[in-house]
Amino acid sequence: MYKYAVSAVIVTSIMVHCGNVTKADSGSPEMADKVLVLADSVFDEHVKALKARVPDDFTIFVQRPFVVIGNEEPDKVRHRSTRTVKWAIDLLKKDFFTNDPAYIIDIWLFRDKTSYEKYAWELFNDKPETPFGYYLEEEKALLMNISTGGGTLVHEMVHPFMRANFPGCPPWFDEGMASLYEQCGEKGGHIYGYTNWRLEGLQEAAESGRVPSFKTLTAMRATKFYLQDKGTNYAQARYLCYYLQEQGLLVKYYHEFHENVDDDPTGYITLQKVLGVEDMKAFKKKWETFVMKLSFP
Numbered sequence: 080m081y082k083y084a085v086s087a088v089i090v091t092s093i094m095v096h097c098g099n100v101t102k103a104d105s106g107s108p109e110m111a112d113k114v115l116v117l118a119d120s121v122f123d124e125h126v127k128a129l130k131a132r133v134p135d136d137f138t139i140f141v142q143r144p145f146v147v148i149g150n151e152e153p154d155k156v157r158h159r160s161t162r163t164v165k166w167a168i169d170l171l172k173k174d175f176f177t178n179d180p181a182y183i184i185d186i187w188l189f190r191d192k193t194s195y196e197k198y199a200w201e202l203f204n205d206k207p208e209t210p211f212g213y214y215l216e217e218e219k220a221l222l223m224n225i226s227t228g229g230g231t232l233v234h235e236m237v238h239p240f241m242r243a244n245f246p247g248c249p250p251w252f253d254e255g256m257a258s259l260y261e262q263c264g265e266k267g268g269h270i271y272g273y274t275n276w277r278l279e280g281l282q283e284a285a286e287s288g289r290v291p292s293f294k295t296l297t298a299m300r301a302t303k304f305y306l307q308d309k310g311t312n313y314a315q316a317r318y319l320c321y322y323l324q325e326q327g328l329l330v331k332y333y334h335e336f337h338e339n340v341d342d343d344p345t346g347y348i349t350l351q352k353v354l355g356v357e358d359m360k361a362f363k364k365k366w367e368t369f370v371m372k373l374s375f376p
């Protein structure tokens with residue numbers, strides 16, 4: 080349900096909140112850009128407006144750069160706000176992201192299917208097309224049926240960070256990273272993606288020779304990535320990221336791709352470089368063998 084990054088939204092948002100945005104030094108001499116941090120007053124105003132709008136049984140927690148709003152028991156909402164949302168923010172920032180999104184994103188955690196559908200309609204005039212959750216770009220809101228688990232939540236949290244830090248990121252890497260962490264935990268103090276439900280479809284596609292070359296995948300524009308055999312595209316991108324993770328190369332790849340995106344907008348050349356591979360056909364065979372040996376659960 081994610082609609083592809085619109086970097087203009089970020090720019091507009093910075094301008095709107097101009098008087099309330101503080102610039103802080105990133106502490107990194109290599110960073111030419113300044114890190115933008117929204118002032119407390121922006122969050123205070125936002126929460127005030129939310130309180131006037133949300134039904135009584137919702138609790139609100141500020142978890143920068145997000146605001147978490149939920150209608151489970153208040154302790155449960157607090158627990159999700161710290162143990163899922165803050166946990167993921169901290170670990171994603173540790174390895175990948177420097178900037179917060181330049182605007183507040185609301186994370187709505189609805190306790191079950193009934194309230195998810197009811198409030199999507201009553202508060203946002205929208206009908207969910209997925210049972211798990213999705214991002215409403217125009218409302219800057221993540222709507223989650225949290226009874227289905229936190230996986231989609233972490234997936235959708237990756238996108239605003241990617242937009243804020245890597246606006247030129249192509250769809251395959253944006254969705255590959257987001258999908259990697261939809262089944263995640265912690266390993267050695269770092270965020271770690273596990274195998275998940277996307278594996279089975281990928282193995283079937285690999286067996287029937289339907290998985291495109293990495294050159295094709297990485298060159299896909301949003302229309303092709305999201306509309307043509309979307310399931311295989313997501314899964315291929317995810318398990319390429321998973322492979323890089325397993326080789327200890329994912330963090331390196333992210334940063335090298337980010338640094339070289341002007342010269343290598345698809346990330347393909349950087350992929351070859353980081354993998355140390357020239358023959359990508361042979362690599363694809365090796366990767367498919369690796370994928371066929373994986374299992375879930």
Ligand SMILES: [Zn+2]
Pocket residue numbers: 081234235238253254257258
């Ligand atoms: Zn996504």
